[in-house]
Amino acid sequence: MCLAIPGVVKEIRGNIAVVDYGGVVKEADISLLSDVRVGDYVIVHVGYAITKLTESEAKESIATWKEALERLAGF
Amino acid sequence: MLAFKDFRSRKLAKRCIEAIEKLSAGESYTFMHVCGTHEQTITRHGLRSLLPENIRLIAGPGCPVCVTPASDVDAAVALAGDGKVVLTYGDALRVPGSELSLAQVKARGGDVRVVYSIREAIKLAKAEPEKEFVFFSIGLDTTAPSIAAEVARGLPANLSILNALRLTVPVMELLLGMGDLHFEGYLAPGHVSAIIGARAYEVIPRAYGMPVVISGFEPLDVLLSIAMLIKQVKEGEARVENEYTRAVSYEGNVIAQELVSRVFEVSTVHWRGIGRVPFSGLKLREEYAEWDARLKYDLREDRGIDIRPGCSCHLVITGKLSPQECRMFRSACTPAKPYGPCMVSQEGTCNVAYRYSQEV
Numbered sequence A: 001m002c003l004a005i006p007g008v009v010k011e012i013r014g015n016i017a018v019v020d021y022g023g024v025v026k027e028a029d030i031s032l033l034s035d036v037r038v039g040d041y042v043i044v045h046v047g048y049a050i051t052k053l054t055e056s057e058a059k060e061s062i063a064t065w066k067e068a069l070e071r072l073a074g075f
Numbered sequence B: 001m002l003a004f005k006d007f008r009s010r011k012l013a014k015r016c017i018e019a020i021e022k023l024s025a026g027e028s029y030t031f032m033h034v035c036g037t038h039e040q041t042i043t044r045h046g047l048r049s050l051l052p053e054n055i056r057l058i059a060g061p062g063c064p065v066c067v068t069p070a071s072d073v074d075a076a077v078a079l080a081g082d083g084k085v086v087l088t089y090g091d092a093l094r095v096p097g098s099e100l101s102l103a104q105v106k107a108r109g110g111d112v113r114v115v116y117s118i119r120e121a122i123k124l125a126k127a128e129p130e131k132e133f134v135f136f137s138i139g140l141d142t143t144a145p146s147i148a149a150e151v152a153r154g155l156p157a158n159l160s161i162l163n164a165l166r167l168t169v170p171v172m173e174l175l176l177g178m179g180d181l182h183f184e185g186y187l188a189p190g191h192v193s194a195i196i197g198a199r200a201y202e203v204i205p206r207a208y209g210m211p212v213v214i215s216g217f218e219p220l221d222v223l224l225s226i227a228m229l230i231k232q233v234k235e236g237e238a239r240v241e242n243e244y245t246r247a248v249s250y251e252g253n254v255i256a257q258e259l260v261s262r263v264f265e266v267s268t269v270h271w272r273g274i275g276r277v278p279f280s281g282l283k284l285r286e287e288y289a290e291w292d293a294r295l296k297y298d299l300r301e302d303r304g305i306d307i308r309p310g311c312s313c314h315l316v317i318t319g320k321l322s323p324q325e326c327r328m329f330r331s332a333c334t335p336a337k338p339y340g341p342c343m344v345s346q347e348g349t350c351n352v353a354y355r356y357s358q359e360v
């Protein structure tokens, strides 16, 4: 039940967002987050979006990841 | 789509494992995680066998279903037997109580239904106002905000909460105080952290000198976090580091935190297989007492049978034993017929070990 997977917000109606998880579409409550917009990536847990991640952040974090590895072990 | 597959890149994983080998050479390290989803990542991708032998990963109490005491299940079973409609997450259905599970009481005619979220519970209760509904609310810091949000908005009069919510940091502290567990660092759960923030773990390095790295759930996240932990230990440091910056901030989700403290107060509760853990549970505040099933139905705290003879769940939950070392594993205890709580949920350490052990 703790599985929380990222999906993209397709539509917003009040405090409910329609979230697409790579083809599977479900509603999620977004009242735990401020300022959710269509196109945002959110992590949803038991029907509630708990945190937001943007595409650029996620992509960047791959670069960040490589950097971190270099910093840690000189690889 | 996000480039999540990049987090699974074999090339990067190999580089990371080489980095870990180099960093850890000549020493042995044991790290504990406290998250069922981490256990799935580690087991599904065979990380324990990919890592060098001097690195050990152990699983702590990270599965909310596994740590829910039998007495709570007994209360839910009694309510279902007494004509109430009991609603809960799918994972909680087969967790054994002292005698029966909710699945068993359902098979005997009890009205027990699986819901995905408390929103669904509210819909069901509104649709049948003549019936009494009880939501058996199991979960950790991640789940609490959803319950708090709905309680703050006001629940239907015919719906109440049988609350079994638990907090992660206090149990992480308790394990360190036990003194018979030896490990060098904590891998902290990413989605719990999305709510409570990196800040919430600061007590662990400060009071116990134990490094903490908050980790995401892709294999690369876990590997990088391990490298970060080794680095801290080697340098004689203990602090909270955040590997999962794409989802976790220092403050965490402040809206969620405020809702949780508005609706709940912290209480001392019993964890299955562990015992009473100070300040590790949530209790509805007095203003919301009308939705507290324990008060509404005058439920008494009975001692339940948490661990049945032969089950080693209490040792598995505290990282002292691997599921394979339990004599019941695979023989008397399987996901289809779970004997102990750690075999029930998809996040239970025994369940994960059963499902993925052939593939590793």
Ligand code: SF4
Binding pocket: B310, B311, B312, B313, B314, B316, B323, B326, B327, B328, B329, B330, B333, B334, B338, B339, B340, B341, B342, B343, B350
């Ligand atoms: S395998 Fe079953 S009986 Fe053994 S510890 Fe795990 S849950 Fe308990």
